[in-house]
Amino acid sequence: MxxxxxxxxxxxxxIYIDEKKTDHLATKSKKGAALVQYLILNEGEPVxxxxxxxxxxxxxxxxNPENALKTLVSRLRVLLNQIDPMLGACVVSDRGAYHxxxxxxxxxxxxxxxxxxxxxxxxxxxxxEQRRLYNQLLEMYQGDLLQHSEQNxxxxxxxxxxxxxxxxxxxxxxxxxxxxxxxxDIVSVCRRALDVDSFDDRLHxxxxxxxxxxxxxxxxxxxxxxxxxLNYRYLGVQPSEDLQEFYKQIISAxxxxxxxxxxxxxxxxxxxxxxxxxxCEYAVFKEIFNLQMRNLxxxxxxxxxxxxxxxxxxxxxxxxxxQNNIMDGLLEILKQNLRxxxxxxxFAPSIFALLLPTVNYNTGGMVLERIKRIFxxxxxxxxxxxxxxxxxxxxxxxxxxLPELESPEE
Numbered sequence: 001m002x003x004x005x006x007x008x009x010x011x012x013x014x015i016y017i018d019e020k021k022t023d024h025l026a027t028k029s030k031k032g033a034a035l036v037q038y039l040i041l042n043e044g045e046p047v048x049x050x051x052x053x054x055x056x057x058x059x060x061x062x063x064n065p066e067n068a069l070k071t072l073v074s075r076l077r078v079l080l081n082q083i084d085p086m087l088g089a090c091v092v093s094d095r096g097a098y099h100x101x102x103x104x105x106x107x108x109x110x111x112x113x114x115x116x117x118x119x120x121x122x123x124x125x126x127x128x129e130q131r132r133l134y135n136q137l138l139e140m141y142q143g144d145l146l147q148h149s150e151q152n153x154x155x156x157x158x159x160x161x162x163x164x165x166x167x168x169x170x171x172x173x174x175x176x177x178x179x180x181x182x183x184x185d186i187v188s189v190c191r192r193a194l195d196v197d198s199f200d201d202r203l204h205x206x207x208x209x210x211x212x213x214x215x216x217x218x219x220x221x222x223x224x225x226x227x228x229x230l231n232y233r234y235l236g237v238q239p240s241e242d243l244q245e246f247y248k249q250i251i252s253a254x255x256x257x258x259x260x261x262x263x264x265x266x267x268x269x270x271x272x273x274x275x276x277x278x279x280c281e282y283a284v285f286k287e288i289f290n291l292q293m294r295n296l297x298x299x300x301x302x303x304x305x306x307x308x309x310x311x312x313x314x315x316x317x318x319x320x321x322x323q324n325n326i327m328d329g330l331l332e333i334l335k336q337n338l339r340x341x342x343x344x345x346x347f348a349p350s351i352f353a354l355l356l357p358t359v360n361y362n363t364g365g366m367v368l369e370r371i372k373r374i375f376x377x378x379x380x381x382x383x384x385x386x387x388x389x390x391x392x393x394x395x396x397x398x399x400x401x402l403p404e405l406e407s408p409e410e
Contacts, residue, residue: 002084002105009110011143013037017084024083025076030150031056032076037146039091039100040108041158046097055154073098109140116140117165120172127176134173138192141166167197174206186210198230201240208246220250228281244283277338277354279331285345285353292355293393304364306354306390307347308334308371313383323350326384333374338367356390364390 006016013033015022026033034056039047053065056072073091080087092101102108116137120130145159146152170193177186190207197203204227211220224247280288292303310326312318327350334344334352347353359367368388375386 001086005084005087005103005106007040007106007108008142009037009040009108010113010141010145011147013146013149015083015087022083025079026149028079029072029076031072032079034150034152035072035076036080036091036100037149037152038154039098040110041155042099043111044099044101046094046099048097052098055152109142110145113137113140113162117169120169130176131173134169134176134189137166137169138189141196143196163197167193167200171202181213183210183213187214187216201243205243205246208250212250217250224250224281244281247281247283248287276335276340277342277344278340279335279344282345282347285343285347285355288343289355292357302360302392303355303357304359304390304392306356306364306368306388308352308354308368308386308388310350311385311387313385318350320349326379326382327352329378330375333371333378337371337374361392364392 002017004016004018006019008014008016013026015025025036035052038052038055049066049069053069057065057068073093077088077091080090086103086105090101090103090106092099116133119125120133120137125133144163146155147159149155170189173189174186177183177189187207187210190203190210194200194203194207204223208220208223211217211223224243227243308330310323310330327346330352331344331346334354338344338354338356341357343355345353356364356367368390372386372388
């Protein structure tokens with residue numbers, strides 16, 4: 001008989017006997033595991049048989065549902081006792097109901113997390129106790145409730161509530177650490193919380209801001225590029241306007257950290273050694289675009305904007321991995337075949353935007369046709385359509401047949 005039994009409900013459903021993991025129940029009986037999870041979620045309250053039948057069998061038909069439930073419980077107790085002799089007794093029969101009863105040696109992370117939230121709601125906690133509870137929460141919240149178990153609708157409401165409470169607690173902890181100027185701790189908190197919610201913009205910005213505060217601007221820039229790739233790869237959108245604006249802060253911070261004539265001279269000299277077109281984030285592209293427009297107004301000159309879009313034949317869906325591979329390859333072609341003064345950005349998951357200051361009406365189309373030929377030579381059997389549009393920008397604005405340079409609809 002075990003000295004300790006620990007049940008994990010967050011992220012994966014696991015049972016630990018004396019800290020040794022066992023997946024015996026989940027592999028032998030998925031419905032039995034679901035019954036244990038359902039009873040645990042009800043925190044010891046008796047669950048009527050009809051409610052269990054509706055939750056576990058859903059639309060499945062049974063000639064004798066009450067007997068099916070009794071059979072499931074009987075087999076479940078056998079499986080639980082095979083894990084540990086005291087586990088079978090945790091499934092307790094009531095009159096027309098069942099509930100889960102924890103022995104003294106058992107701990108369940110869900111219950112402990114709920115207790116932490118309850119404690120954090122108290123207004124009189126000392127700061128040190130708050131920090132201890134926040135760190136304990138970060139340690140225990142391995143992922144959302146039953147995230148990697150069978151998808152059960154009855155768990156979604158509780159999972160959503162827990163997730164929202166967790167994020168609110170993380171934000172509160174970050175604010176507490178800001179008041180103490182403990183930015184290195186904020187970096188650690190954000191990284192752990194991003195393991196739970198990778199797409200939370202506020203966490204990304206808090207992380208990048210903290211990295212800038214402790215003079216780790218290079219890491220902040222890497223983090224920004226990671227966010228951009230996340231948005232492209234999984235959501236198919238540009239990062240939010242707030243994140244795009246934050247990019248300027250990262251660049252500005254990096255430039256002011258080592259502000260002396262020699263370092264600037266060396267940086268300019270190094271940047272002058274780069275060959276090919278300039279590739280930049282969309283936020284920077286917009287700044288370059290606006291600067292060029294001001295120059296056009298002042299000089300009365302003209303430059304050209306080009307849009308390149310790749311899409312599959314027959315409007316079929318292009319999977320994200322293949323799309324990114326093609327876009328990466330096209331970017332290399334653009335860098336190698338455009339001039340040093342040209343500027344490239346990835347405007348949307350399947351679209352590049354180009355600023356071409358050194359072309360005219362005749363050469364603009366020729367440049368894009370050359371790029372198109374090289375692309376098809378590189379991807380001869382790809383079933384990909386290469387479309388482009390190119391037109392002039394003038395002091396009066398953009399060519400009427402080209403789209404406005406705004407982020408695409410999400």
